[in-house]
Amino acid sequence: MTRLPGAGDGLAPTPVVRLEVEVAGTPRELWLKLEGYNPYGSIKGRTALALWRDVADRVAPDAGLVESTSGNLGLALAALAAAHRVPFTAVVDPRTSASLLYDIRALGARVVTVDVPDGAGGYLLNRLARVRALLRDHPGLVWTDQYRNPANPAAHAAWTAPELHWQTRGARLSVLVAVSTGGTLAGFRQYAAESGADWELVGVDAAGSAALGGAVGPRLLSGLGASRPSVFLPDGHRPTVYVDPGEAVAMCLWLRDTTGIGVGASAGALVAAALRLFLADAGRTGVACLCPDGADRYLDTVYSPDWRRAHGMPAPAPLPGVRLLTTDGPGPLAEGVRW
């Protein structure tokens, strides 16, 4: 590969940090691709760009755009809509991070909060119903529709996946991808099939999510999982690892306290899944986690002792049998300094 994917847009690749971790006595490589360094602070910065390009010709300056979002895509679309001077409405739910809501509003977007649970462990079905009602009531309003729009997986097939492949120098890896709409994982599948990348692609979903065909149940974390199957992955995906909120949170805290790297809840779920895969197979030596966002949008949840206590989560603790050996990132930072 001679040209960095995304370079044509003037966007730098997001950083990849390589950790060497001893798990059950065997050294392993854990690669973290930190998508929080994208424009607008998450992997959805890429998705938003692709969605915007797909609908731009149809957007009327007076009617604008609408999207259902757990927050990350809403912020990225709010920024793009502001830059193109079109109105944007983000349909969110009570789990959307307060910091994201501030930022979305600061960009001039309208926020509609749907606070009636959908009976499938979240709010998605009712958020979608609200979007459809807004489309009925506002002729000309355009829905980017991250749940069905092929531009969503296409962004990751053409951009995110080859970027990771290039950064990890074509290594044989298990690549762990968090799932909500399924757009990221579907894009990675397409890239792997077309490029012959030596990857085992692993879906990581929330316990209680139907995104990849699981049974619905209560879900706590924002951004991971869905109340219905992914349109992009109608037959699900194998292998898939299901993660509980407590495990995801524990891994966010472990990563922060051992490396100084702050990631969001979905990335915590990915690292939990990576450790499970390492423990299950001593021969599995390389895992890459596509970390969708950073700690900044989880300060009042994952990184709040009060929130953790309220949800019955244990205090941060060392992980038995797991030891950080080296990191080629910045390494442990001074007390109180966090990525």
Ligand SMILES: Cc1ncc(COP(=O)(O)O)c(C=O)c1O
């Ligand atoms: C926090 C978070 N978790 C998981 C995902 C995976 O989402 P999707 O399956 O919609 O690509 C995303 C977005 O890309 C995200 O921002």
